[in-house]
Amino acid sequence: MIGMVLTGHARFADGLASAMALILGDTQEIEVVPFLEGDSDEALGEVLGEAAKAYGGNVVFFTDIAGGSPCKQAALVAAKLGGVVITGTNLPLLLKAAFDREGTPEEAVARWLGEDIHPARVTMKKREHKAAEEGI
Numbered sequence: 001m002i003g004m005v006l007t008g009h010a011r012f013a014d015g016l017a018s019a020m021a022l023i024l025g026d027t028q029e030i031e032v033v034p035f036l037e038g039d040s041d042e043a044l045g046e047v048l049g050e051a052a053k054a055y056g057g058n059v060v061f062f063t064d065i066a067g068g069s070p071c072k073q074a075a076l077v078a079a080k081l082g083g084v085v086i087t088g089t090n091l092p093l094l095l096k097a098a099f100d101r102e103g104t105p106e107e108a109v110a111r112w113l114g115e116d117i118h119p120a121r122v123t124m125k126k127r128e129h130k131a132a133e134e135g136i
Contacts, residue, residue, distance in 0.1 A: 002101040002108055003055030005048065006089070007033040007074060008064030016062075019091055024098060029055075035070045045073040049081060057082020060097065060105045062089040084109050 006013035017032045031051050035044050052059050059082070061074035066087040074085045084105040086093070096112050 001029055002097075002103075002105055003051070003059040004030045004094075004097060004101070005033060005051045005059055005061045005074070006030065006094070007035060007044070007048065007061060007070040008089070009035050009068060009070065010037070012064045013062075016089065016091060016094055020094055020098065023095065027098070029101075030098070033070075035068075041069050041073055044069060045076060048074055048077045052077050052081040052083050055083075058105060059083040060109060061085045062094060062097075063087045064089060086113075 006016055011034055013032045013034050017027065017030060020030065021027050031054075033044070033047050033051065048061065059078075061078060061083060063071040063074055063085060064087070065071065071085060071087045074083075077083065078085050082105075086109065093112060097108070100108060100111060102108070
């Protein structure tokens, strides 16, 4: 089963999780990581990293806005440990995801975004740095 991590500014993730629990009842394997005033980007990255490790990289991070600290930290974690980041998260997308969590995160995201739900997907890939062939 694909792990779901909800994160965003202030209580964005808490609100979505609360709505999901009201509609679905049980919300297993859904972790909420708020980014509150006074929290550091580094601390957020550490918590998101622990979530990714708990799911063995088989995780989707759902964030609020592209370019914000939660999105950037989730993208860095996904690039290092595995996972996929979706930004512009909304309740219909989360409900759809909660019912369809088989396969890899990439396969699931392709199914979730294949219809009329329109958040953005952030992709970061680890770059391999090659040593210079010529000396300086």
